[in-house]
Amino acid sequence: MENAVGRAGEPIFKRLALIGVGLIGSSISHAARRAGLVGDIVGASPTPGTRKRAEELGLVAKMYAEPADAVRGADLVILCSPVGTYADIAKTIGPHLEKGAIVSDVGSVKSAAVRDIAPHMPQGVHFIAGHPVAGTEQSGPDAGFAELFDGRWCILTPGEDVDKSALAKLQEFWQRLGSEVEIMSPEHHDMVLAITSHVPHLIAYNIVNTAAHLERVTDKEVIKFSAGGFRDFTRIAASDPVMWRDVFLNNKEAVLEMLGRFSEDLTALQRAIRFGDGATLEKLFSEARAIRRGVIHANQDTPQPDFGRRATSDAKAPQR
């Protein structure tokens, strides 16, 4: 890691307001405090239990029920709630935002984020949508940790009329949280993430549900023999259902386009199996390995054979 990971420095915002303190919100809190990036942090959640827990964990100085109360005096506001909540939140916080404040988000879809938030931003407030491409299958304020963004990419999708110094400041914020930053259009973001994240999650959810509704194989058998590959899909399919519902409702076109390609390719593979075309199968399977090498080379996954992880909770890497 050649960037600012782990290096505490001068705060660049006096107050950060996190609207939502689930996996991503709580991880931002941990990483921002690790880097000494902000004066203080407040948060908002509609759920009493979440407010209590976020304060207990010290993620924030104070939690509010109303986003409008949390944003007062904040010079950085980040929406960390499901994408389906954005329009209402943007509308309610708009009149209470500080002049000069930066408003951003962490949602997995960006065109819809711009559509739902931008119209409610008052003059003098800088709205720049963002998406840290990082996560785990866990949810809630307890799920966060400071290292989540280390070495991962955060995509920012500013409008053409963006204030350059606000953009630079948000970019520095993410770099000091541990991320590398990439700038692209909301539309391109949604296309890239449809294939690298949204469709993979959809097919993981799908196969888990297919397996659960078979007549000839019981759920118990599916679970018992899941180490043959299935368990990795159950892991992905354990992600937050409401967050993912909103992703699919708000990135419909790109997801349907990529899903069309996926199904077309799967039909070709199915045909190769039906007609015993081993050469086609071997060729396709071999090509997939090259992409895997790329992912490891780009440091976006470890080369360890994690797929063979141990069942015990004090799991260690296998001794070789």
Added chain:
Amino acid sequence: MENAVGRAGEPIFKRLALIGVGLIGSSISHAARRAGLVGDIVGASPTPGTRKRAEELGLVAKMYAEPADAVRGADLVILCSPVGTYADIAKTIGPHLEKGAIVSDVGSVKSAAVRDIAPHMPQGVHFIAGHPVAGTEQSGPDAGFAELFDGRWCILTPGEDVDKSALAKLQEFWQRLGSEVEIMSPEHHDMVLAITSHVPHLIAYNIVNTAAHLERVTDKEVIKFSAGGFRDFTRIAASDPVMWRDVFLNNKEAVLEMLGRFSEDLTALQRAIRFGDGATLEKLFSEARAIRRGVIHANQDTPQPDFGRRATSDAKAPQR
């Protein structure tokens, strides 16, 4: 682990012959030596480099080019090569097997294993097909480790006329390698594994290839932003292409049946996305979580948020 894991005991076979020393063959060697299960181990591989490496690693006392040479004097022979090689190997070793020897295999399909091996087994030799449901995405003699089978299931699919004491001996062998043992018919095995292993691998290979051939998203982008879910599919799709080709060629009917169900369910999800049916999406996504809890409860995966694993090679579990 309440079984015999890690406890060295009396050898129950005087000589084990491993026909193939890839991930599974080399892991059997490690685990059998850990448990003191066998007098000595020999192996066979058609590849000079593999023979050299297996001897260097001490996996076997001696490697042979010809399976027929390896099985002489062995009272346990395990085929650990791709399923497509079984018929030829069975034919060539048949006349050289010791009377009373047990012959087994580790292939991911069992009806085809019985079809290809059983006819070549001489009178007085006990053939019992098997499948340890464990693995990693890595291949070759360097990939094995002693803990691979710990707490995993090994499925045995004996014929109805099986010799009970031979079955009990093979069962003890697998238990002392660390596994739990389940007995079922070859046909049922192939149906269970089609959904828990074969179709998951097929769709992982498929989405990696779909992603590699898009016009609007570059390979570089796919790799860079793979932490959103895609990287887990590349991990599964890094498994051995020849082994998997043979699995699909030899479990055609069950795979096509399960693939049909998968596609039907995916079409329903696609339709829910197209028509903005959030309730259906959320319901399906929520149901998938229950299966995940079952997998963890059955000790077939760890509850740690591995999905958020760190990029560095000295990866640790996230600090919480």
